[in-house]
Amino acid sequence: MKWTGDLAHFPYPFKDSTYRYSNNSIPMKQPFCIEVTPSYKKEMLLKRKLLSDHPERCYQSLPHSITGQWEIVELLIDHLISQYPQHFSVEKENNSWIFFNKILDEKVEFIFGDENSLSCEPLFFISHHVQEDLIYMRQRDDDLYLDAGQLCFPANWSLAFNIGMKFKNIHHPIPGFKEEGLDQRILQFLMRLEAGTPWERLNWSLMAGDRLDTSLETFDQWGKLRKHVTRENAGELVHIRVEVQKLFRLPRTNSILFSIHTHLLSLEQLSTNREWLQQFYEILSELHAHIVEYKGISHYKASLMHYLEEQLERVKAT
Amino acid sequence: MKNKAVFINGKRKYIFCGDEQGLKLLSNVLEKGKEEGLTYDRYLLSDLKMTLLQDFLKSQKMGTFVYLAIPFLVLQQFRKALEDIGYLEEDVQYIGYGERKIPVFCCRCHEINMSNQEQNRLFCNRCSLELEVSDHYSAMHNAFLGYVAKL
Ligand code: HEM
Ligand SMILES: [Zn+2]
Numbered sequence: 001m002k003w004t005g006d007l008a009h010f011p012y013p014f015k016d017s018t019y020r021y022s023n024n025s026i027p028m029k030q031p032f033c034i035e036v037t038p039s040y041k042k043e044m045l046l047k048r049k050l051l052s053d054h055p056e057r058c059y060q061s062l063p064h065s066i067t068g069q070w071e072i073v074e075l076l077i078d079h080l081i082s083q084y085p086q087h088f089s090v091e092k093e094n095n096s097w098i099f100f101n102k103i104l105d106e107k108v109e110f111i112f113g114d115e116n117s118l119s120c121e122p123l124f125f126i127s128h129h130v131q132e133d134l135i136y137m138r139q140r141d142d143d144l145y146l147d148a149g150q151l152c153f154p155a156n157w158s159l160a161f162n163i164g165m166k167f168k169n170i171h172h173p174i175p176g177f178k179e180e181g182l183d184q185r186i187l188q189f190l191m192r193l194e195a196g197t198p199w200e201r202l203n204w205s206l207m208a209g210d211r212l213d214t215s216l217e218t219f220d221q222w223g224k225l226r227k228h229v230t231r232e233n234a235g236e237l238v239h240i241r242v243e244v245q246k247l248f249r250l251p252r253t254n255s256i257l258f259s260i261h262t263h264l265l266s267l268e269q270l271s272t273n274r275e276w277l278q279q280f281y282e283i284l285s286e287l288h289a290h291i292v293e294y295k296g297i298s299h300y301k302a303s304l305m306h307y308l309e310e311q312l313e314r315v316k317a318t
Numbered sequence: 319m320k321n322k323a324v325f326i327n328g329k330r331k332y333i334f335c336g337d338e339q340g341l342k343l344l345s346n347v348l349e350k351g352k353e354e355g356l357t358y359d360r361y362l363l364s365d366l367k368m369t370l371l372q373d374f375l376k377s378q379k380m381g382t383f384v385y386l387a388i389p390f391l392v393l394q395q396f397r398k399a400l401e402d403i404g405y406l407e408e409d410v411q412y413i414g415y416g417e418r419k420i421p422v423f424c425c426r427c428h429e430i431n432m433s434n435q436e437q438n439r440l441f442c443n444r445c446s447l448e449l450e451v452s453d454h455y456s457a458m459h460n461a462f463l464g465y466v467a468k469l
């Protein structure tokens with residue numbers, strides 16, 4: 001099964017021909033935290049299978065997160081029906097809600113705020129209707145804590161390990177992050193996040209293969225493909241993985257919803273855009289060794305560069 | 319991390335802190351402090367209550383030096399907690415005692431394995447995956463993350 005997205009809608013992540021870690025968040029133009037793409041059905045099928053087969057890996061929550069979870073349900077349903085009224089709708093009578101997902105032909109009835117009216121936790125329920133992974137960060141004592149989350153398509157990290165963790169601690173594995181004071185600056189930025197003014201950022205990495213579910217728990221399986229990259233197959237095998245990450249303040253619980261929508265594109269497809277190819281090549285040529293290592297590119301960087309050089313020559317010749 | 323306290327002179331104030339066993343390990347430096355006529359507090363950490371200690375340490379002035387003597391098993395947890403409230407490496411001497419083992423969280427099956435401090439790699443007891451111990455720490459699990467050691 002191919003999970004690669006289409007070129008026209010791909011959130012190409014680069015502006016300059018160099019890449020450094022920075023706070024690259026920008027205010028959102030359209031304040032919606034979800035996006036329904038043409039692969040909606042396919043991805044929902046995969047996501048639901050992961051949620052039911054591996055609940056501990058894909059879903060975690062602490063008991064006091066329930067109120068915040070309802071806030072997320074409200075926000076997401078609101079965004080779904082205003083952004084995609086042809087696909088989603090809701091009927092509300094006092095606290096009795098009936099939610100309709102017309103793409104999947106489903107109807108869910110529940111009492112808003114009453115956990116017993118659903119067969120699962122509120123965040124778990126709404127996760128079954130959006131492509132995004134959803135992380136709930138609660139603000140207390142001048143810090144942000146990962147108090148609940150649904151994560152099916154992680155870029156090689158473990159929600160089960162990170163549950164309950166503080167923002168800076170979560171980012172501990174990233175080389176240079178603490179040393180450059182970035183973790184502190186980003187935390188301050190997040191704590192000032194205001195309701196009604198959401199922000200978004202793009203994060204990118206490379207992977208061998210086209211799996212969406214690259215969890216740390218299964219790294220021993222999918223990570224092996226890194227060793228199979230050659231200059232001949234790099235175009236097909238290596239994918240750029242871009243996460244559209246959105247940050248919304250939830251005013252009632254003074255917490256933050258962090259949503260992650262993951263897109264994949266093969267380098268072959270990326271190379272069909274001349275400017276992208278040139279810029280991407282320049283970025284990789286110049287990328288600091290510690291970032292190359294952290295993003296897991298070291299194994300196959302040489303083959304990758306050969307592949308890109310060949311593509312550049314091909315383009316120049318035409 | 320040490321297993322014996324070393325006296326450091328010239329600080330504004332000292333705090334000697336530990337559980338019962340730990341305070342015994344600090345008796346030599348405490349005596350030395352008394353001899354030198356230094357300002358100090360003795361803090362008994364009953365039940366290893368981290369939050370109470372945090373509150374106590376938060377209320378101290380700049381220039382306070384801390385000796386903390388507790389079992390190796392909980393040492394990392396306390397180190398993080400102290401760092402969180404602004405006590406840096408140079409402000410604290412950590413003295414551990416007892417079994418020198420650290421808990422390692424298996425990235426594949428989530429089992430928490432006990433590993434010898436010295437060894438950087440181990441096999442998970444439950445799923446047999448070879449793990450490489452990292453310094454990524456979770457206070458909730460009181461464990462360090464073990465990553466896939468080799469592909
Ligand atoms: C508040 C919600 C956020 C959560 C829950 C979160 C979580 C994470 C996690 C789990 C990782 C992977 C760490 C690992 O290797 O284990 C990561 C990486 C990273 N995060 Fe965040 N993050 C958040 C917000 C942000 C923001 C606002 C920024 C920047 C403005 C940021 C910048 C980064 C960067 C640069 C990386 C490294 C990615 C790479 O090189 O591929 N994060 N984040
Ligand atoms: Zn295991």
